Amino acid sequence: MNGKPRILVKGAGVAGMTAAVALAERGGDVTLYESGGRVGAGASWMAGGMLAPWCEAESAPEEVTAQSIDSVDWWADHVPDVTREGSLVLAPARDVGEIARFGRRTSHFQTVGTVEITQLEPDLAGRFHKGLFFPDEGHVDPRKALKALLARLEQLGGRAEFGEICPDEATFDWVVECTGLAAREKLDNLRGVRGEMLLLRCPDVTLHRPVRMLHPRIPVYIVPRADHVFMVGATMIESENAGGMTVRSMMELLNAAWTLHPGFAEAEILEMGTGLRPSYPDNMPRVVQDGKRIYINGMYRHGFLLSPARAREAADLIFGPQA
Structure with a gap:
C-alpha cells in the first residue's frame, strides 16, 4: 500500500x-x-453523553468498564467542554434500598449522606439523605x-x-x-433497542453533574447541559417501536425530574424524542x-x-x- x-x-x-x-x-x-x-x-x-464506566458496571459486562476507563480522557483530548465532576446516584425515600443494590454491583464510589450531597449539589440540600458519588466520571x-x-x-x-x-x-x-x-x-x-429522552430548560435548578435516580422498574438520569438545559432519559427499552413517546413514558421522565427537584415543575419542554440503538x-x-x-x-x-x-x-x- x-x-x-x-x-x-x-x-x-x-x-x-x-x-x-x-x-x-x-x-x-x-x-x-x-x-x-x-x-x-x-x-x-x-x-x-455520560462518560460513566463505573456506574455502567451496575448492569453491563465487566468488559464495558475495562474498555472504557480512559474514555473521559479521550473525549477531553478531542472536544471542548468535557465536564469531569463525577456522577451522583440517588433514590427517593421509598426506593432507598436500591442504593445498596447499586453499590454492590459497582465500585470506585463514595457513599454520601445529607452533608456531602448538599456540598456536591447545593440545590438538592435536604432532599436526599443517602447516595453514591463516582468522582472519576464525566459527561459531554x-x-x-x-x-x-x-x-x-x-x-x-x-x-x-x-x-x-x-x-x-x-x-x-x-x-x-x-x-x-x-x-x-x-x-x-x-436488533434495535428503544431509548427515550426529554430536553428541559429550568432556570430554577442548577446541577453540576449527571444524577441517576434509581427505581426498581425504570431508572432515570438527569444530565445538565449549558444554560440550565437538562437531558432527562431512561434506560433501554426492549422494543423496536420507533414512534413517538408515549404518555406513560413522558409522565415517568417528568415525575423523576420533579422528584429530584420540585423546580422542574416549571421547566419548559424543549424537545422530546425516541431513538433505536443498534444492539447485539x-x-x-x-x-x-x-x-x-x-x-x-x-x-x-x-x-x-x-x-x-x-x-x-x-x-x-x-x-x-x-x-
Whole structure:
C-alpha cells in the first residue's frame, strides 16, 4: 500500500465520528459519508453523553468498564467542554434500598449522606439523605461533541459528504461502516433497542453533574447541559417501536425530574424524542472485518463510552497495532 490509505467511513453517529478521527490521526486519507444530512443524524443525537464506566458496571459486562476507563480522557483530548465532576446516584425515600443494590454491583464510589450531597449539589440540600458519588466520571454534550469531531477531522485533512449519493466505494482502499440498524441485513443478530429522552430548560435548578435516580422498574438520569438545559432519559427499552413517546413514558421522565427537584415543575419542554440503538444479543459493541470492509456496530447504550476503544480496534486492523 503506497501513501496514505484511502478510507471511506459511512455513518456520522458517534461510532463513525470517532472512527473517522482515529483513522485520520493514524495517517488515513479519510472521507466521511452520512446520508442523513448532518452529523449525529441517528441515535447519537438523542444520547445523554455520560462518560460513566463505573456506574455502567451496575448492569453491563465487566468488559464495558475495562474498555472504557480512559474514555473521559479521550473525549477531553478531542472536544471542548468535557465536564469531569463525577456522577451522583440517588433514590427517593421509598426506593432507598436500591442504593445498596447499586453499590454492590459497582465500585470506585463514595457513599454520601445529607452533608456531602448538599456540598456536591447545593440545590438538592435536604432532599436526599443517602447516595453514591463516582468522582472519576464525566459527561459531554453529544451534539456539541459530534460537531467538534467533524471540525477535528477536517483539521486533519479529512472531508465529509452529506446527502443521498454515496461516494464510489471502489475508489477506496477500505470501507468502515458505522451505519447502525441500516446494516442489519449484513450483520447477524443486530436488533434495535428503544431509548427515550426529554430536553428541559429550568432556570430554577442548577446541577453540576449527571444524577441517576434509581427505581426498581425504570431508572432515570438527569444530565445538565449549558444554560440550565437538562437531558432527562431512561434506560433501554426492549422494543423496536420507533414512534413517538408515549404518555406513560413522558409522565415517568417528568415525575423523576420533579422528584429530584420540585423546580422542574416549571421547566419548559424543549424537545422530546425516541431513538433505536443498534444492539447485539450480548449488548457489546463489535468490530467485524470482512476483507477490506470493517463494521463498527451494536453500540447499545455504550456509544460514547466505547466508541474510542472500537475506533482504536478498527485502526489497528488497518494500520497494525500501535507499539
